Amino acid sequence: MRRVTLTQFLIEQQRAGRINADLRLLLEVVARAVKAIAVNVSKGALAGVLGEAGTDNVQGEAQKKLDVIANEILVQANEWGGHLAAMASEEVETVCRIPFDYPKGGYLLLFDPLDGSSNIDVNISVGTIFSVLRNPPGDDEPQEQDFLQPGHQQVAAGYAVYGPATQLVLTVGNGVHAFTLDREMGSFIYTQPYMTVPEDTKEYAINASNARFWEAPVKRYVDELQQGKSGPRGKDFNMRWVASMVADVHRVLTRGGIFMYPLDEKNRDKGGKLRLMYEANPMAMLVEQAGGAASTGRERILDVAPVALHQRVPVILGSKDEVERVVAYHTGA
Ligand SMILES: O=P(O)(O)OC[C@H]1O[C@](O)(COP(=O)(O)O)[C@@H](O)[C@@H]1O
Ligand SMILES: [Mg+2]
Ligand SMILES: [Mg+2]
DSSP: OOOOBHHHHHHHHHHTTSSOHHHHHHHHHHHHHHHHHHHHHHHGGGGTOOSEEEEEOTTSOEEEHHHHHHHHHHHHHHHTTSSEEEEEETTOSSOEEOOTTSOOOSEEEEEEEEEOGGGGGGTOOEEEEEEEEEOOTTOSSOOHHHHOOOGGGOSEEEEEEESSSEEEEEESSSOOEEEEEETTTTEEEEEESSOOOOSSOOEEEOOGGGGGGBOHHHHHHHHHHHTGGGSTTOSOOEEOOOSOHHHHHHHHHHHOOEEEEOOBTTTGGGTOSEEIIIIIHHHHHHHHHTTOEEEOSSSBGGGOOOOSTTOEEOEEEESHHHHHHHHHHHHTO
8 A cells, every 4th residue: 555654645635726835844843843842752761861850931830851852842843934923832932043144934823732741751642732823924023023923824734743653644724634654664644634533422531530620511511421221312422532632632533522621619719731833733623624623611712812821721622422422511512
């Protein structure tokens, strides 16, 4: 069987007029960075990359060594690419500028360099999430304001999951496509075209240790799932929680289900737990492109008007019917 590489896939997307050469090359640079991160993740203790970095990030969270390494790999790879006007990272407080004497391009790249950091030291899947926006015309030196575009304006979004295999999952607005890293060849091979979130599901994902903080609509929804066959849903549901959003969303994209990090009494002051620009928006674009839905419980995630780079939002995403049910419980519809 003929193997199609990510490079060939992107050339086809360009030929079909879905992306331009700049966006194609930008995505190639991101894929190259992801391969370098995968090498570091897979070496683990052998490369001394496990454990704490001894620093805090802008969110006040302790950084792991791999958070810092993955961030540096992405920043350095993309600085020189010539396709970006600027970058923003979950790990960095302000906009990451392209050095003044480097070539610049028309896109903005946002990323969560290492998602699921709490899983690094226990050898459980982690990932990288990224989002691409257009730099507003006429702005050669983008400011934070230029990044604050609603998610429906993303031109591409994706993630890499560093699991038993490393996979890159990507959308450029024409469905969701997955590639698996062939480590010997060093290439991403096209393995899953047009991923779709199965409509029918029996699986949900939520951190149940927060149950006492949940709002009534979430309590009601989860309670009904847990009643199984004997409750109003009339069937049993299974639960999974990896605590790497990438891995949890990858499961939802692969075999359906619902993933929730809702607003609760513990995270209300911050507006939620997950980051709008680095986690919620790219995942929402992917899930919608795969036929699913993504909401805060009160609003479509892709329509949220961002007010800050590191803003947090509640996230409820996955199989459409399930997400719509949770939203209806919130809105009383
Ligand atoms: O430990 P909790 O509260 O269940 O949180 C898990 C969530 O936090 C995150 O790990 C946050 O990501 P980071 O590792 O990038 O900070 C998500 O991936 C995941 O869904
Ligand atoms: Mg994350
Ligand atoms: Mg992270």
